[in-house]
Amino acid sequence: MEAERKPIDPFITWASDYCKHCYTCINICPVKNLKFKKDEMFSLGKCIQCQLCMKYCPDFALEVVPKPLPKAKAKSQSETKAKIESQAESSTMTKPKARAKNSKKARNVAEREHKVH
Numbered sequence: 469m470e471a472e473r474k475p476i477d478p479f480i481t482w483a484s485d486y487c488k489h490c491y492t493c494i495n496i497c498p499v500k501n502l503k504f505k506k507d508e509m510f511s512l513g514k515c516i517q518c519q520l521c522m523k524y525c526p527d528f529a530l531e532v533v534p535k536p537l538p539k540a541k542a543k544s545q546s547e548t549k550a551k552i553e554s555q556a557e558s559s560t561m562t563k564p565k566a567r568a569k570n571s572k573k574a575r576n577v578a579e580r581e582h583k584v585h
């Protein structure tokens with residue numbers, strides 16, 4: 469039988485029977501939207517519908533169904549999403565321009581060392 473899902477937000481439902489309180493969703497949420505209050509999950513109303521909590525929950529206890537938002541809220545949420553994505557990208561990758569500069573620098577050093585020897 470399917471566990472009962474409790475709506476905790478306009479987009480999120482949570483199944484207490486599946487949840488083992490591992491805190492993965494709370495830790496992964498980029499806007500710190502999820503909290504436990506006496507073992508009950510609740511939302512602070514800041515959800516940007518990225519679905520990370522749903523994807524990473526090991527017990528399928530969370531379901532996030534994105535719905536259209538009022539224009540102003542959708543704009544601010546898409547800006548937050550873009551900001552989070554660009555931060556994640558810049559922390560994991562060196563920018564192409566910087567990489568080219570670094571390799572040019574390395575070549576110059578190698579050439580200089582070659583001339584000296």
Ligand code: SF4
Nearest residue numbers: 497515516518519521
């Ligand atoms: S969908 Fe994203 S923003 Fe919303 S509660 Fe889950 S992890 Fe947080």
Ligand code: SF4
Nearest residue numbers: 487488490491493525
């Ligand atoms: S990730 Fe899933 S099992 Fe873990 S606390 Fe969140 S809802 Fe519960």
